[in-house]
Amino acid sequence: MPEKTYSISDLASEFGVTTRTIRFYEEKGLVTPRREGQKRLYNQADRVRIKLILRGKRIGMTLDECVEVIDMYDPEHNNAEQLHSLIARVQDKRARFEQQRRDIDEMLKGLDEVQALCESALAEAGAAN
Template sequence: MPSQTFTIGELAKEFDLTTRAIRFYEDVGLLTPQRAGLQRIYTSRDRTRLTLTLRAKRLGLKLTEVKEILDMYDSPRDTAVQLQRFLGVLGSHREQLEAQMAELEANIAEVREQEKQARAALARATKPKAR
């Protein structure tokens, strides 16, 4: 039974991407379509790699990290090594997000304090003066 194939247009439509974005993923080595003349022919493997790439991108992973992880699955390495690397990448990314969140929380606290002070100043400024 032949495996299912896709055109660049079909993948672009399915994943709501531009064909240019898909070609970019090819350029960085995430996808490796076959060629029939000038036409690109994507396999189910390419489709799966695109799915995983977009999922990892939503998580905020760098494309180089995504490629490294995906390439591990194509190599004869042990699954434990792949999972350890993946956990390392995820842990590092989580730490980065947590640091950004802490910084945002500190910024929000500062904005709230400034709002409180501005409200107090406004209340004093609009308070009728005693004669």
């Protein structure tokens, strides 16, 4: 039987993105839906690809990284390469995010200090007047 297809709005609503987003991904070469005249027709593979791209984006991967990983798909050989590559990226992301968290904690600490200084200065001013 013929493969199920989807319109751009079908996928947009399913994944909670706008049609603009999907067309944008196409411009970037992340997906290449077949055309029926002018209309884009997405097949199951296109659908999965978009789903994977959005998943990658959620974990901090750039669109380019998503494509790199997705295009490594190689079921003929376990996908070992792709999986190892993905694991490496995940570890890298984790390290970066943890560093960012430390940086933010430091800034928060700095804010606490400044705020405390300001408040004590106000308290003294109030006591003097």
